Amino acid sequence: MSINCIRTLIEDANVSHPEKIAIKFNEKEINYKDLLKKVNQIAFYLSELNLPKGSRIGIYSTKSIEQVIAILGILSTDYVLVPLTRLLKPEQVEYIIKDCDIKCIITDRLKLESIEEINFDGQIISYETTHKDIASFEEIFKYYNKPYSCTINGHDNAVITYSFGLTGTPKGIVISHRNLIDSARVVSSYLDLKEDDVISGTLIFNLDYGLNQIFCSLYKRATLALHRFILAGDFFNHLINDEVTVVPLMPINISSMFDEDEHKLPSADLLAKVRVLTSSGGNVTHKMLNDLDKYFPDAKFYSMHGLTEAFRSTYLEPSQIWIRPDSIGKPIPDVELYVLNEEGKECKPREIGELIHRGGYIYKGYWNAPVETSERFKSIQILKDVINLEGQLTDEIVVATGDYVYKDEEGYFYFVSRHDDMIKTRGFRVSPFEIESVVAKNFPMVEQCAIFSIANEEIEEEIVMVYSARSEIASKEIVFELKKHLASYMIPNKIIYKKSLPLVPSDKSKINKEELKQELLKDN
The missing domain is CATH 3.40.50.980 (Rossmann fold)
Structure with missing residues (x-):
């Protein structure tokens, strides 16, 4: 074996x-x-x-x-x-x-x-x-x-x-299988996990970040303490009663933790056993950092940036959290990261380009989806103007992440935007197309529908639905029907009715979502 x-x-x-x-x-x-x-x-x-x-x-x-x-x-x-x-x-x-x-x-x-x-x-x-x-x-x-x-x-x-x-x-x-054990090895290393750690199993086991809780516990012969995060009070009781020392989180968990009245939160002394906190799956706001610092003053906080196509690309050292809180950090061990412009040249410091991931932790590709695989998994030839390929095998695969970033003069990376229009909310990636498809199928009276997002510090992005129809439909009715077909995190936070939606000037078949977004932000 x-x-x-x-x-x-x-x-x-x-x-x-x-x-x-x-x-x-x-x-x-x-x-x-x-x-x-x-x-x-x-x-x-x-x-x-x-x-x-x-x-x-x-x-x-x-x-x-x-x-x-x-x-x-x-x-x-x-x-x-x-x-x-x-x-x-x-x-x-x-x-x-x-x-x-x-x-x-x-x-x-x-x-x-x-x-x-x-x-x-x-x-x-x-x-x-x-x-x-x-x-x-x-x-x-x-x-x-x-x-x-x-x-x-x-x-x-x-x-x-x-x-x-x-x-x-x-x-x-x-x-x-190699990907799974490599991810356990690298996380256990840079988090300095120990045999006597109790790792919180709060994240759901649907993606690699959640599954990694299990594998890191096995790798270090530590203890995994499972918990279903529903109420903040129960979560803090879990940390205290299970004597948790390592807590993997997503930003939505962090905001939910401190969504209680301050007098209901435990004292920092009761949480003193926690020595490591991690977050991945979205941006961590200054309020989140302040709350964590207040209640876990002695814990080291690691902010991490992962990919769909590779386990992880970067992490930010705890010592840098307050120095450069907006950075996604530097490459994890065994990973090289490059920022390329449209000509395939390496970007200068603070010049925005696409993040290219080379080295360890790259997954095998998309199942039965050759087009999507070819869009993300590229030959190392994509780096021919950046690294010396002389004498090297040229069938190595790298990931063209679709993330647009820049690097500062000290080598720290900063996330700017995504190439596609995926919405990231509550730690999940959501496709506007899927929500629009459900609306089209279940609301024949809706003539046009646009799904997009606007920033929301609490959940990173909130989902907005704007639609046109002969007459307005009660928002409660729309939400009730969507809940039958979509996961809870995919339900729009805002539903707006308009008699007609603006179209893209160069393509009258497409709704101008950017115009709708700007109108909404202006009204707010």
């Missing part, structure tokens, strides 16, 4: 730290010995399904210890994990199932009803015993006790995560 896979971490932890708590969630906990046993039982059962090698298995459930066991169980087979965030609606799940041909779904009692709404004829496994025709973890743990061993290659596909591509439909990014 390859040393470049997460499976080796589970086996090694069982040898070196069998009795140590691996995962805890509220009153439940499991040590490394029992974790390996249960992972093996699930992996053994999955292997007995006799699905073709590389078959995709989805996980569509709420957070639990069983969910982590399911993730590690799939990664202990030659199948491929497809995380399906519980925020997705059944029709969105159905799209992903069809797109990557999911053969089996692991779920819980709460989400089983949603799956039953979907036309899915594959295997279903539930954590709890629910129906005689559906296998459950409870039954597997009771009856599957045979030895299990596996062979995994580091270059094999391990995970397909879904985000929104240039066309507006979800595109799966393919991640190898």
Whole structure:
């Protein structure tokens, strides 16, 4: 078996730290010995399904210890994990199932009803015993006790995560086993994670940043303390009661943490065990930094910038947070970053260009999407005017990120904008096209619809819907219908009616979103 896979971490932890708590969630906990046993039982059962090698298995459930066991169980087979965030609606799940041909779904009692709404004829496994025709973890743990061993290659596909591509439909990014363990190694290194750390498992496990919580815990033989972030008070109780030392967050989590009256927040003394805070997935505002500094004065805060096509590009050293809070930092270990202008030349300091990522942590490409893959994954020839390619192999792949940035005189990078019009809100990337498509399908009375975003410090960007129709539709009615088809983070924050929408002068088939945005900002 390859040393470049997460499976080796589970086996090694069982040898070196069998009795140590691996995962805890509220009153439940499991040590490394029992974790390996249960992972093996699930992996053994999955292997007995006799699905073709590389078959995709989805996980569509709420957070639990069983969910982590399911993730590690799939990664202990030659199948491929497809995380399906519980925020997705059944029709969105159905799209992903069809797109990557999911053969089996692991779920819980709460989400089983949603799956039953979907036309899915594959295997279903539930954590709890629910129906005689559906296998459950409870039954597997009771009856599957045979030895299990596996062979995994580091270059094999391990995970397909879904985000929104240039066309507006979800595109799966393919991640190898080597990618997963490399990401655990590098994060554990630059965050200086330790064996006695308790890492907060607050982020959902739908994308690489969330999954990395699990893998870093395994890599360092640390403890993962799971938590479902719903209320700020419960989150702080989680940090205190679980004695958390490392807290991965997104900006939306940070703003939600401090959305309570000050007298309801704990004192800094109660949070003193936290020594590392991290954030990725959006901008961190000065208010967020001030709040973190007030309640976690001794914790080091790392701001990080990742990509859809590569695990991570940059991080900002904690010592630089107050010196250059708007910077996304410098390259992480084993990564080279370049800023190119339209002629392919390297930009001068403070000249804006496209960020090119070279080196480690690059994923394999988009699933069944050659056009999207070719737009982002480029030959190293793109850097021919920047680096010396003499004597080098020229089939190396780099990522043309679509992020427009600049670099200052000291080598720190600053994010400016995205090449496409993706909306980033609450840590998610949202395609205006998908929302517009749902409106077109479910509101035949709407003549024109434009979805765009405006800045909002609390959630980075808020979604705006402007539409035209013969008569105005009640906003509550629009929201009610959209909630049936879209995840909660995709619902517009503002809905505006206009008798007609402006068109782009050079293309009368396109709505002039920029004009609409400027009108809105002017009115505000």
